[in-house]
Every structure is written in C-alpha cells, then in structure tokens.
Amino acid sequence: MAIPITKRQKEVLDFIKKFIKKKKYPPTLEEICVGLKLSAVSTVHQHIEALAEKGYLKKVGNNARAIDINEPEAMVRVPLLGTIAAGEPIEAVQQKEFIAVPKTKLPVNGEIYALRVIGNSMIDENINEGDVVLIKHQSTADNGQKIVALIDNHEATLKKFYKSRGLVRLEPANKNYKPIIIQKDQELSIQGIVLDVIKSGGEIKENPTLFNDEIEKDDNLPINKIICGDALHHLQKLPDQSIDLIIADPPYNLSKGNHIHFNNNGLKGFGGEWNKVMENWDNLPLVDYFKFTAKWLKEVKRILKPTGSIWVFGTYHNTGIINLIFQTLGIEIINEVVWYKRNAFPNLAGRRFTASHETLLWGHAGEKRKYYFDYKQSKEFHDPSDLLKSQGKQMRTVWDIPNNKESREIEFGKHPTQKPLSVCKRIISLCSKPDDIVLSPFAGAGSECLAAKELGRKYIGIELDEKYVDIANKRLKYSKNQQPLFN
Ligand SMILES: C[S@@+](CC[C@H](N)C(=O)[O-])C[C@H]1O[C@@H](n2cnc3c(N)ncnc32)[C@H](O)[C@@H]1O
Incomplete structure (x- = not known):
C-alpha cells in the first residue's frame, strides 16, 4: 500500500x-x-x-x-488500535483505523499492530506523546524490553518489563514516574513488545499518517454525529469554510503530575474547583501544548465560514496561549468574556483567592467582520439567574451563570469539566442561526452539541475518549429537539 x-x-x-x-x-x-x-x-x-x-x-x-x-517503498497496512498511555494505565484499546508502515520496518512473521502514545513516562526512551509505536504481538518479554502491559484485564500501559524473583516491575523511562509493581492479586498479561517508534515530530507535515495534508477533505460533513477520535486528525478532514460556529472546550493543560490521583474527597490545598481534574488528556508539556493548540486553531481558521466565529473556554492556565495563537494566526479577538461562577468551590487551603471564573475568548477569522452576532437578542436577553444582566440593556462581558448542572445534564454520567447547558446555549443563540452547523472539537460529554440540538442547530462533535462519546450520544439520543434557552 x-x-x-x-x-x-x-x-x-x-x-x-x-x-x-x-x-x-x-x-x-x-x-x-x-x-x-x-x-x-x-x-x-x-x-x-x-x-x-x-x-x-x-x-x-x-x-x-x-x-x-521513483517507485515508492513497499508499504504495509498496520491496524492502529488506539492510544496507549505512557503514563498512568488507561482503558484497554480498541481498533479504530489503519496506518501505512514501510515493509522494511516490520519482521517477516508475526502479528503487528500500532498504538499512538499518550503521556510522557517513556520520554527517556525517545517515545513521546503523539508518537506511534509498532508492536509485535507476543505474550512473553525479556527484561528491559518495552512492552504493552495489560493489568487486571482492562488497563493498558507502555512500560519497560523487568522480572526478578517472581516479581514483575513495569518501569517508566522518566524519573518523574514511579515503577508499577504488579501485586500478587493483580493479573498482568503482555500484549506485545515495541518494535519501532514512528515519530510524530513537531510539525504537522512530519507524520504522514496522522497529521498530514494528505488527509483528504471529506465533502460530506458528519452532521449530527459525535466522532470518536483525535480532533487534530478529524478537523483536517472538514472542508474549508464549512462551519458556522465553533465552541471549543479544549484541555486546559492543568493536570500537572499525572502520577497523582485524587478524587473529590482529596481536594485539600489544590486551590480551585478545576484542580480536581487529573487526566492524561489534560497534561502535556508546555511546548507540546502550544504546538497542539496552534495546530487545531490553524484548522479552525480554515474551516470557519467568513460569517462564522469561534469561542474557546479557558482558565489562566491556557488562556494566554490561546490568546497569543489567535493573534499569531490572525483570528481577531471580538471579546474576552468572563464567566463568573457565583457558586464556585471554596478554596480550602486559604492560600489564595477562590477561583470563581473562567475566561472565554470569542474570535473570528473572516474579513470585514462579517461574523454573525444577534445584537438585538443580546440586548433583550434575560436570564433571571444572571444578576448582572438587565433586559433591554447591552450585554456585558461578565456573565453571571452558576456552574450548576441539572439532574438531566448528568443522568448518563459526568465529565470532570462538563459545561452547563446554559453557558453553551447563550453562545449558540447569540452567535448562530437555526440550522447552522455548530462544531465542538473537544466534545467531552457533549454539552455544546446537546445545546446546539436543543436550539435547532446542527452539530458535529469530536472526542478522543470513548466513554465520553458514549455519554454524549446517550444525552443526544434522549434529548428533545427543541428546548427553551434556559433550563
Ligand atoms: C474540557 S473537556 C470538554 C468537556 C465538554 N465541554 C463537556 O461539557 O462535556 C475536553 C475534552 O477533550 C477531550 N480531548 C482531549 N484531547 C483531545 C483530542 N486531541 N481530540 C479530541 N478530544 C480530545 C478530552 O477527552 C475531554 O473529554
């Protein structure tokens, strides 16, 4: 191939x-x-x-x-089974797509598959986030070999294998991570050994199979669908100037040190409500986060209609980066909106102020400021719970919206950074028209898509994690088409 x-x-x-x-x-x-x-x-x-x-x-x-x-080098098709955590173990993988690999990189015999790496626990072996590892399926390994380990039949991780005196140790290649010692009551199965690494590189062009301009544009938009996959990949498939409104709630990159795991009971000292997020998708080295953001925003600029606009959620962790990249790419900032969360989680340590807002950047990439904005509606807008907005007065850039989720918003499961429908609906109702296409490139549990659906817009969602895709699909399936602006 x-x-x-x-x-x-x-x-x-x-x-x-x-x-x-x-x-x-x-x-x-x-x-x-x-x-x-x-x-x-x-x-x-x-x-x-x-x-x-x-x-x-x-x-x-x-x-x-x-x-x-030149006759191209013979290539073979290798299944890309999904992602593998070079960090904390994650859910086991499932087949999604195929990649082309030079035949010379593969052994004559054996079952070969590929996995894309998430996390940074193998960086000292030059295996970085975004790289693709080629794996030979086998159930045994020698000491020091890099393996795909499946722990207790559901958590897969990429680590170096060591066995000594009956004890198995899965060793990271990053001094910031601790080895995983397989306990007596745990089950370890070796899923294969690493044969080679296909580097993703910094630039879009450097990884032909994942992030390249050879990804053909698909003229058929995946309307009213949540795509399970990488936004970097799927955004590239969307045709130029095809989307009316984008609401992006990207990883904020605040889950530092993903060897720490704690839940809502362990919040002490971590400052803000959002600090409870400790997810691999939210933990990239700063430079990688910058590159990642520049890549997806570049696609955003390409796919927005001249009348379209983009909203990006953020906190101080990432909003400076988003702002800089907006300006670098020529996405004009229309407003910076502060979403004031009156009911923010208190700061327990008492070492800083209670973080009680998120920032939204609103931008457009078209010429002559043709972006759609329903000024009249924004003036007449009245939400009884917003104590800062009076009907008939211009809407200001501070929105007072409690971060409450109604029971119907979480009936199919929660997302750690799920946005209330009321925030999404305010954006959609003021910046798009019925039947417009609203894109949510980091769809999570699908709040933006659901808000779009309930306001009579079309939606497209992209989400990496199958469990959130599942929640989003259930929410979308059981929602009624048209719902009022306020819940
Ligand atoms: C901040 S959350 C979005 C939550 C969403 N607004 C909601 O209300 O449910 C970001 C989501 O982006 C997903 N994600 C992270 N990296 C991604 C990528 N490269 N492509 C697609 N989704 C990604 C994460 O799995 C996470 O669910």
Missing part, C-alpha cells in the same frame, strides 16, 4: 509521468506550472518536495530537470 497523496500531488505526479513518457526527459517546474495552470512555481516546488518525501519522486542532479519517477 502506498503512502496516500493529495489530489493536487497526484495531478502533479501524473503530469510528470505523462511528460516523461512522451518526451523521454522530465519537465521543469515552469513546464509543470504551465501544464497544470498553476499560479506559482513555488507551489509546484512544494508538491515536488512532498512527492519526493513520500518516495514517489527522486532528485537526480541539480539542473532544471532534476527529477525522476
């Missing part, structure tokens, strides 16, 4: 093949440019570079016709 190429790259390749067949020598960049009616030689150059990188073309010499057709 060949590495996929974009439609345009295929056109360039076909042109070169035909040209060589006819003339017996390769075309110059200018000839390709003219032949394909492209506007710039630099664009042709980029396609040639990409085709060379993917093994379809090779450079021969330094003259103007220094390209030739």
